[in-house]
Amino acid sequence: MADGAKRLPVKKATQPLVIPRSAAEEQRLKLERLMRNPEKQVLILEKPKDWAPRPPPEFVRDVMGSSAGAGSGEFHVYRHLRRREYMREEFMEKQAGQQRLEDEFQTKLDRNRRVAEVKTEKRRKKRQKLKEKKMLAKKAKKELTKTEEGSAENSSSEEEVENPSEKVDDCEESSFVMGGR
Template sequence: MAAHTQKNNKPGKTGAKEAQPLIIPKTPAEEQRLKLERLMRNPEKVVPIPDRLKEWKPRAPPEFVRDVMGSSAGAGSGEFHVYRHLRRREYQRQDFLDKMAEVQDKDQDYLEKLEKNKLAAEERTAKRRKKREKLKQRKLMAKKAKLEDKNKKEDADSSSDSSEEEEKETEDDAEVPSFIMGRK
């Protein structure tokens, strides 16, 4: 019974790492978490990063076709298969070229749209900049007018003291007309 109670103590396994329990991921997020945990257990270990797969390109069409098949009788039964493979390869090449042309058209349309959006944004920015400058000028003019009014009032206050004295003197000298001339 003593041997039965010691499960993990096997001869030759002293000081070894504890066995990790088998965890089956249920979601892709859990799977990714487990992979990251496994990578982070040994940070010094180099992580293999696969290179980007090269894009498939069809074989270029032959420059010179040596075995031209004619429509005359006498062609062997194997010639049809050769013809079929050549035709399939050519169709693949045509499809590839069509897809590449479509991708280039989409890229060109995208670049044109970006340029158009950039110009529109620049126009809006210029319009807003102009509006800001006008507002800035108005504020500056209002500030100057306010300052001038303040200066005039101060001048008027200081001159009103002297003008009051002059008015008193003029009242003594002549009568003030009671009507405005030139108006009917």
């Protein structure tokens, strides 16, 4: 190039203007823009604090009476004070309603928890009784086999070797009855 020729600046490839047609597309575009430069810090805003009205003044200096002589601007001051007081009362009623709902929810949770504990305790007792019943049946079965073995030894001493195919397998016994009454 010659010294007298001007250099034209090289333009970056501009991205076409995309108008999002839905909230999902808008979110996708925002994510794409964020992911173009992953090292860049992203500001994540915290949840704003709940609005709370100013407390009423402890001492009112300019008391407006019903006497004559109030200026034309006093009505607007009165209207503003009244609006602020109504907002404060509405806020307190809303807080009371939320507190009432929270209390109802907690009582319902406690009641459900107590009902669940009662059911669990009943089922626990039932399982314990069933377990004790099985243990007693097992002991009785052992004693019965011991007495049968003792009587069998007295009557015939020829069958001292047990056949493994004659053993009763515990896993084949069903632990529950299907379709029975």
